[in-house]
Each structure stands twice: as C-alpha cells, then as structure tokens.
Amino acid sequence: MALDSNNKRVFKVVGTxxxxxxxxxxxxxxxxxxxxxxxxxxxxxxxxxxxxxxxxILSIDTSAAEALAGVKAVITAQDFAVQDxxxxxxxxxxxxxxxxxxxxxHAVAAVAALTPAIAKAALKLIKVTYKALPHVTDVDVxxxxxxxxxxxxRSFENVPAGxxxxxxxxxxxxxxxxxxxxxxxxLIVERSFTTAAVHQGYIEPQACLASMTADxxxxxxxxxxxxxxxxxxxxxxxxxxxxxLRVTASEIGGGFGGxxxxxxxxxxxxxxxxxxxxxxxxxxxDEVFKATGPTVSSSIDVxxxxxxxxxxxxxxxxxxxxxxxxxxxxxxxxxxxxxxAYDLQAVRTLGWNVLTNxxxxxxxxxxxxxxxxxxxxxxxxxxxxxxxxxPLDVRLKNAARKGTxxxxxxxxxxxxxxxxxxxxxAHPHYTAPLAPGQGRGLSAGFWFNFGxxxxxxxxxxxxxxxGITEGNPDIGGSRAAISQMAAEELGIPxxxxxxxxxxxxxxxHNDITDGSRVTFAVGLATIKAAQDAIQKMCARxxxxxxxxxxxxxxxxxxxxxxxxxxxxxxxxxxxxxAAISFNTGGPIAGHHEFNADGAGVSxxxxxxxxxxDRETGATKVLRYTVFxxxxxxxxxxxxxxxxQGGAVQGIGWALNEEYIYGxxxxxxxxxxxxxxxxxxxxxPNIETVILEIPNPGHPYGVRGVGETPxxxxxxxxxxxxxxxxxxRMNRLPxxxxxxxxxxxxxx
Amino acid sequence: xxxxxxxxxxxxxxDGRAQVEVEARNFxxxxxxxxxxxxxxxxxxxxxxxxxxxxRIYREAWFTKxxxxxxxxxxxxxxxx
Numbered sequence: 001m002a003l004d005s006n007n008k009r010v011f012k013v014v015g016t017x018x019x020x021x022x023x024x025x026x027x028x029x030x031x032x033x034x035x036x037x038x039x040x041x042x043x044x045x046x047x048x049x050x051x052x053x054x055x056x057i058l059s060i061d062t063s064a065a066e067a068l069a070g071v072k073a074v075i076t077a078q079d080f081a082v083q084d085x086x087x088x089x090x091x092x093x094x095x096x097x098x099x100x101x102x103x104x105x106h107a108v109a110a111v112a113a114l115t116p117a118i119a120k121a122a123l124k125l126i127k128v129t130y131k132a133l134p135h136v137t138d139v140d141v142x143x144x145x146x147x148x149x150x151x152x153x154r155s156f157e158n159v160p161a162g163x164x165x166x167x168x169x170x171x172x173x174x175x176x177x178x179x180x181x182x183x184x185x186x187l188i189v190e191r192s193f194t195t196a197a198v199h200q201g202y203i204e205p206q207a208c209l210a211s212m213t214a215d216x217x218x219x220x221x222x223x224x225x226x227x228x229x230x231x232x233x234x235x236x237x238x239x240x241x242x243x244x245l246r247v248t249a250s251e252i253g254g255g256f257g258g259x260x261x262x263x264x265x266x267x268x269x270x271x272x273x274x275x276x277x278x279x280x281x282x283x284x285x286d287e288v289f290k291a292t293g294p295t296v297s298s299s300i301d302v303x304x305x306x307x308x309x310x311x312x313x314x315x316x317x318x319x320x321x322x323x324x325x326x327x328x329x330x331x332x333x334x335x336x337x338x339x340x341a342y343d344l345q346a347v348r349t350l351g352w353n354v355l356t357n358x359x360x361x362x363x364x365x366x367x368x369x370x371x372x373x374x375x376x377x378x379x380x381x382x383x384x385x386x387x388x389x390x391p392l393d394v395r396l397k398n399a400a401r402k403g404t405x406x407x408x409x410x411x412x413x414x415x416x417x418x419x420x421x422x423x424x425x426a427h428p429h430y431t432a433p434l435a436p437g438q439g440r441g442l443s444a445g446f447w448f449n450f451g452x453x454x455x456x457x458x459x460x461x462x463x464x465x466x467g468i469t470e471g472n473p474d475i476g477g478s479r480a481a482i483s484q485m486a487a488e489e490l491g492i493p494x495x496x497x498x499x500x501x502x503x504x505x506x507x508x509h510n511d512i513t514d515g516s517r518v519t520f521a522v523g524l525a526t527i528k529a530a531q532d533a534i535q536k537m538c539a540r541x542x543x544x545x546x547x548x549x550x551x552x553x554x555x556x557x558x559x560x561x562x563x564x565x566x567x568x569x570x571x572x573x574x575x576x577x578a579a580i581s582f583n584t585g586g587p588i589a590g591h592h593e594f595n596a597d598g599a600g601v602s603x604x605x606x607x608x609x610x611x612x613d614r615e616t617g618a619t620k621v622l623r624y625t626v627f628x629x630x631x632x633x634x635x636x637x638x639x640x641x642x643x644q645g646g647a648v649q650g651i652g653w654a655l656n657e658e659y660i661y662g663x664x665x666x667x668x669x670x671x672x673x674x675x676x677x678x679x680x681x682x683x684p685n686i687e688t689v690i691l692e693i694p695n696p697g698h699p700y701g702v703r704g705v706g707e708t709p710x711x712x713x714x715x716x717x718x719x720x721x722x723x724x725x726x727x728r729m730n731r732l733p734x735x736x737x738x739x740x741x742x743x744x745x746x747x
Numbered sequence: 748x749x750x751x752x753x754x755x756x757x758x759x760x761x762d763g764r765a766q767v768e769v770e771a772r773n774f775x776x777x778x779x780x781x782x783x784x785x786x787x788x789x790x791x792x793x794x795x796x797x798x799x800x801x802x803r804i805y806r807e808a809w810f811t812k813x814x815x816x817x818x819x820x821x822x823x824x825x826x827x828x
Contacts (some may be wrong), residue, residue: 173754175765336822350755409820517828
C-alpha cells in the first residue's frame, strides 16, 4: 500500500491509547466553556426574536427599552452596515433581521443591561410592528409555483426558467446512458422519501463574551469550531480590521458542524461597541433550536435498476433540500454523495435547494450525505429483498473500488469500501440468529473529507519537552492525536508533548474544524513542523561536532552521526540538545503552514438489529456494529468514539428527531423534552471495527474519521425496521406514531 | 491541452459539452481560461469550485500543476461539518 517517502510502517506512539489530555479538566468541571468566561463590569446581552414565521417589519421602537434604568445599549439591524457580498449579507441578516423576519425565532433586536432581569424587561419594552406574510415550511410545497416567496431574486444562474422563485440552485452529476441501463434491468424500483430537519444537538449552547474598547480593539471569547472564521465574519460585519479583533475559542461542548458560523458573536460585539462595556450572551436551549442551524429537510425520489443476480444497471435520484430561509449549498454535497459507494455505468443525480421559512441551515457531520444515501440504500435493500439476494453480496458485487469512476466524476484511488464490506460479512453479527419480529438492516456510507489551510508551531523547550500551538478547536480528540504524531516523529514519549489551541492573534490562519480535516491536516502540518525542528537540531549538533549537517541523522529521538565516516560521537538526545540551545544559537522551534490536500475519501458499513413493538410503534435497537475505513487510527479510542457517536446521532435522526412545525409556521418542539435524542438507556453498546486502509496522501496513512459514521445509520435503521415489520418505510423519523400509522394502513 | 470534466448543471454554459479542452498548466490558469472561454461559468467559479486532479480533491490551490494526461474534474466547493 503506497505511502509517501516518509513511510512509517512500525509506530511507537501512533496507534496507542494514552489518557486524554483534557480528561481531568472536564471531569472535574475546570474546563472553561463558552459560558464560563467573565469580565469585570460585564453586561448581560439578550435577543428579541420573531414570533412570526414570515412577516414584514414595519417599525421597531426601542425608545422605552433604552429609557429603562440599567439598560446600556439596544441594537437592531441598523447597527450593522449593509453588506455587498450576498453570503456575508445572509450571515448578517440571519444574526439580525433587516426588513422582514424569515422564520420563527429570527432575531430582530438585542439589549445589553446590568442584570438578566433588566435585560428581559427591556426586551418586553421593544415595540415591533409586524405585517404577517404567508409562510411555507415544507420543501415540496415551497417548490410549487404559487408558494409564498421567502426571498425574491435569490436564484442562481443555474436554475432553469419557470421554476419556483424559492429554488435558489440546481445541480446535476453523473455519467452514462440511463435509458440503456434501465432497459437492461430485471427489476426497477422507484420510491420517494422524506427526511426531517434535525439539530446537531450539542449539549453546550452558543455562548460568547465580547469586549470592545473605545479605540476599536476587541476581544471575543466564544465556543466555536473555527475562531479564524468567526474573526473574519465578525470583522466584516462590524467593519473592523482583522488584526484589531482577537478571537479565543473556549472548550467546546459539542459542535458537529453546528458551530461553524456566527449567531450571537457579532451581536455581542455590536452591543459592546455601543455600551463601552464587555457583553456576554448565552443562548437558551429554546434559542438554540429556533435560531441556530439545523440540517436540511429533504424530499428525494430514487430509481434503481438491477439484474436478477444483483448487478445495478442504472441509478437515478432527484433531491430537493431546504436549508431554510437563506441559500445553502448542501444539495451539491448530497447529490454528489448519493451513489458514491457504487461502481455504476449509468448514474444521474439532480438536485435543488429550496427556500423555506425555517432557520438557516448549518452543517451537520457530512452535510447532505446522510439524506441522499438513506434514500439510495433503502431502494437497494428493497431490490435485494424482492430479488431474494443477500444485501452484503449485492454491495460487494457493485462496490466502488480503486479505478472506479465515481458517481460525482473523479476516479477513485485506494479506497477501503471492499475491505469494509468484507469485514462486515465476516463478522459474527451478520450471521447471528434473529428472533421473530426482529429485523436486520445494513447500509454503506461515504464522505469526501478534505484538508485545508493549516498552520502549526512546535517549540522545543529547554527541559526537553515540546509545546505545540495549533489553531483548531479540539472537538474529537485532536490534541491527543497531534501530540502523538509529534512524539512519533520526534522520537520522544507522548507525555513530553503538550498541544494547545491558539487564539487568532497567536498563530496564522487555520480553517474551521470541519470536513474531518484536523487529525489529517493539522497532524500533517505537525509532522512537517517536527521535521523542521529536527533539521535545526541536527544542524546545531553538526556545528558542535564540527561535521557537515548532512552527516547528522535523527533516529529514536537522538541526533547521530550518519555513519562511520561522519566520525565517532555519542548520540545526543532531544533533551540534551534543548538544554544547550541558548548556547548553540537560541531557541529551537519548528513551523509549517500549507493548504493541505490528499485527505482521502472514507467509507463505512453499519449493521443493526431492531425489534419493533407493534402495540406502541417503538423501535428498540438490539445490536449495532460499525465498520469503517479510518486509515491509520492515531488514537483508536477516539476513532471508536467518533464511530459510536456518529451511529448514535444517526439512530436519533432515524427514529425520533425532527423539527415539528405547526400550521402557523412556528416550531413546536424547541427543547430536549419534545425533541428526543437517544440517551444511554435507549442504546446497546455500539460495537466498532476499525479498518486501517492507509491514505496515500498522508505519511502515516491517516484519513478523516468524524463525519462518515453519521451517514449509514439512517438507511441501516430504516432497512432493519422495514424488514422487522414487513413494510417498507420511506419517511424519517420512524417515530412510534409513524410506525403505528404505517402498520394500521397495512391492515 | 487539458480535458476538463464539467458537472451536469454547468453544461448549459459549455454548449452542452460534458468535457471541454483548455490550455492550462495549473489550477489558476484552468479557472481563468474556463471563465474567459465560457463566461456562463464565471458566477460559479466566483462562488467557489474544487478541482479533482487524478482523483485527489483540491480547494483554492491555484498553483497545483496539471499534466496534459491528468484526469481533471471540476467540482463544487467542498464543505463539511
């Protein structure tokens, strides 16, 4: 298996399971999350939100609120400049409505006051005059020609004339002759599916503290997946230079893609600017549900043809996604991912993004892929059932592999889908007996992964320890993995390395912690930074030994003469070199910055057994196994955690989670009592099987891991439930009322 | 010349062709020539695209070298969660 020139076959630190560096702080409550930061003289920020799904704002009278004792600032959209760039304008208008409100919970004004009680009273004194407008929250209804228009004039040039004005973009992918493919099929199944919008469900609500001084300099502390992106957005919205705004990311209590943009941060900064005081805003759970981004809701049609022996002859999907009241590009990802697990001669996906009166979509682990692959994998499973074929054998027969022209265009290099399917087939779970009334489902899943802009500094301390400064909030164990890779490359114990997350003024730009990029890209930059430091240490030693730098090599954490001709010198350890660094030229540090590529795609296969209670409609998950090509697992416990976490979030998506809107367009279940995520007592142990197919684009073979595991559960659960009740389910979530309704209709 | 595969919804701006040939040595030249030759592609290129080169996906990397025999596929700008 091809690795690059820095091929590492035998690892000493990578692949081990050291204790997590943030463990003690987190279990003892010392870790500082977004809401834990305070400042002297701090004010409390609160936001007034729309009670309407769609309404024109005729006027906002803030005078009574401003006159209330203890209120220090009140702001509306008028406190932000109108942005020329449409993407920035969307961000601003999502943070604070301008002209009209576009969804229930849309922010219209904000106050900063001395106490929470005063802030709450002030919100009640703000008089907003609305003119209610017709609304639409369903994606299919929003595509009708007579649907209420959420925002006019937002369609891209790729939308054909005659489509509803709510359609903002169209995309199409695929290759081959569909008509010939379907003509060659022994059986064609064509089905329609819907999936509800679901929230990332992070436990920590959005929180921030903003402090702007009279000279225009500002500090912002917030929970985010990307402090540099927060800086860029806030600086643009506030009209600041990036250098004048320092953003520090707190510990993060879950993000899953949902903390890749801003909601309250520009508002807190604007309130701080106006009041001259630090301002802290912490969202309530109600606000998190109503006004931060859930994933897209979807409506999908899939048509697949298959021969009697299980060869797929053609596949076609039409996908309609709604990312809420603003344009969103998630449809592009879904339409590309839908058939990615298959080696197809004829495939076509056509997708549309549609505006609805819902909150603006924000990424959620592998954005767009779970919905599309759910629909495709459901139809594949139905074909297998109808043709009497083993669903794993069919997937093995049709699996994408090295050399496959993918459904979205590029030809695959080394990928691990076949190995993952074979591991599932060989696992005892696949052949374990099922009791009557139980069902087993499986699904393959796929995600692209990517690298991105990355910057790392590595400092050799004089006591022989190493400090690493990186710029990506740790949402999945990256500090441990980065320390492990540095220790591996330097040849020192893991315990000698500590990795911290920098603020935006302490290190060059880093892209957001997203796209399953951090262990891959930051790890790669760390390896390069370690090599940079090694080169400098070898040069110092060469000077000391009075030999050429090329005659010194680095092995097992020591500088050594490269051979007998280089001279006889005892090896010098990193600690020995560090101890004399002030005498040999000064501090020693390594650095690397780059735009990483070569992340390598990832595949997973999930197996699940369920039992459905026909009296209540409740589904019990009996057994669940995740198989995933993780590339080299740097810290296998974290990799397993990602696989388990993705599976659990997917189980929630499949069985219970959904945004429920009333006829009035208002969200009816904005809280964890009515929006039901799985809890430990709902679940079996999620078994994991890591496949380590090396990624050719990384010296240790590392791939992204975090997003792929949320992709297969939707179809795996749907296929299991469908087989358990003898009825194909085509709508998510498969909540007890829906299953009862389906069973009742069957009778 | 480099053969560039265009995704379906952009073919309306390349006279219906799924693949176009351009003279380009790197990613930036390729985008510049595409936007110049097929002005209808310019809005999408401005919004952002990725480039798959022999199966490897690149974002923003202007100076990525392209060989004449490379498989080049234009893709939407990658995003993740």
